Amino acid sequence: MPQTLFGSDTLGHTMSTQVLVYTDGGSDPNPGPGGWGAIICWEEDGGREWTLSGNDPETSNNRMELHAAIAALGLLESVLGRCQVALHTDSQYLRRGITEWLDGWISRGWRTKGKKAVKNQDLWQVLHRLTQAHDVTWHWVKGHAGDPLNERADQLATQARERLQAARVISSPSTPRRDDNRPSVEISVKASHRGSTGLGGWGAILRMDDHARSLSDSAPATSVNRMLILGATRALQALTRPCRVTLYSDANYLIQGASQWVKGWQARGWQTKEGKPVANRDAWETLIEAAQPHHVTWVQVKGDEAPDDLAWAGELATEATQSKVSS
Numbered sequence: 001m002p003q004t005l006f007g008s009d010t011l012g013h014t015m016s017t018q019v020l021v022y023t024d025g026g027s028d029p030n031p032g033p034g035g036w037g038a039i040i041c042w043e044e045d046g047g048r049e050w051t052l053s054g055n056d057p058e059t060s061n062n063r064m065e066l067h068a069a070i071a072a073l074g075l076l077e078s079v080l081g082r083c084q085v086a087l088h089t090d091s092q093y094l095r096r097g098i099t100e101w102l103d104g105w106i107s108r109g110w111r112t113k114g115k116k117a118v119k120n121q122d123l124w125q126v127l128h129r130l131t132q133a134h135d136v137t138w139h140w141v142k143g144h145a146g147d148p149l150n151e152r153a154d155q156l157a158t159q160a161r162e163r164l165q166a167a168r169v170i171s172s173p174s175t176p177r178r179d180d181n182r183p184s185v186e187i188s189v190k191a192s193h194r195g196s197t198g199l200g201g202w203g204a205i206l207r208m209d210d211h212a213r214s215l216s217d218s219a220p221a222t223s224v225n226r227m228l229i230l231g232a233t234r235a236l237q238a239l240t241r242p243c244r245v246t247l248y249s250d251a252n253y254l255i256q257g258a259s260q261w262v263k264g265w266q267a268r269g270w271q272t273k274e275g276k277p278v279a280n281r282d283a284w285e286t287l288i289e290a291a292q293p294h295h296v297t298w299v300q301v302k303g304d305e306a307p308d309d310l311a312w313a314g315e316l317a318t319e320a321t322q323s324k325v326s327s
């Protein structure tokens with residue numbers, strides 16, 4: 001029998017193989033950067049196991065759950081052919097979607113009962129085809145309840161997402177020359193928001209060597225995400241000449257948005273992957289304009305990695321919000 005990547009007997013089955021699959025996926029925030037993971041197990045030569053994972057810088061919890069199932073079933077189709085699959089997921093959206101809602105969506109031309117377009121239709125269509133290539137039974141398991149394979153799938157998804165979030169991405173169009181004499185500036189940005197009033201504030205610290213400048217402001221009827229964009233924009237606008245800027249934040253929305261997502265938004269005419277208008281478009285466009293003269297490196301930091309100025313910026317953001325309330 002010819003050899004394959006997975007062994008000499010992997011492709012030669014005349015009977016469908018019984019396979020156990022666990023999948024998980026999620027994004028942080030939702031929507032935001034996400035990851036998925038899948039574990040495939042079957043009894044052969046004493047038992048075999050594959051682990052899969054992947055990520056997406058602009059996604060949602062539900063799309064990552066779908067991607068995990070698609071990846072697992074797709075791999076099985078390409079390597080083992082038709083299988084008897086027991087697929088376990090902690091996502092009711094995935095399990096109920098495939099077992100309860102899918103037939104209705106298809107009969108209505110991929111419309112919900114409310115005549116709205118089905119979300120994530122592109123992925124549901126792929127998953128639907130793959131379920132026809134196998135004999136799949138769907139099992140729901142409670143997440144974070146001690147099921148070892150569910151916990152491992154969750155860990156794979158989390159690690160895949162964190163690989164995205166740990167990346168330091170240069171967003172400016174060109175790399176500075178070694179003889180670039182632009183000054184180096186560090187900017188730390190934080191935001192605050194009072195959910196009951198809609199009042200928000202931001203704080204920013206600009207540091208060049210031993211010199212620091214603090215900025216802060218507040219706004220009514222806003223969101224913490226909008227305050228983050230505004231804080232970064234005002235800090236960049238405060239620079240009087242082109243600089244090499246390292247901008248720090250612990251917010252996925254700001255760092256991933258400025259360094260990765262905005263390229264896709266612009267290419268799609270300021271639409272998300274799901275075809276929805278991008279939130280805070282006007283603020284993002286102003287931030288892009290403010291960053292244009294500079295070479296900006298967007299850095300997401302957490303915990304001990306965060307510069308001391310980030311805590312200072314957070315205090316300024318909180319004070320800006322509280323002072324507005326008291327006035």
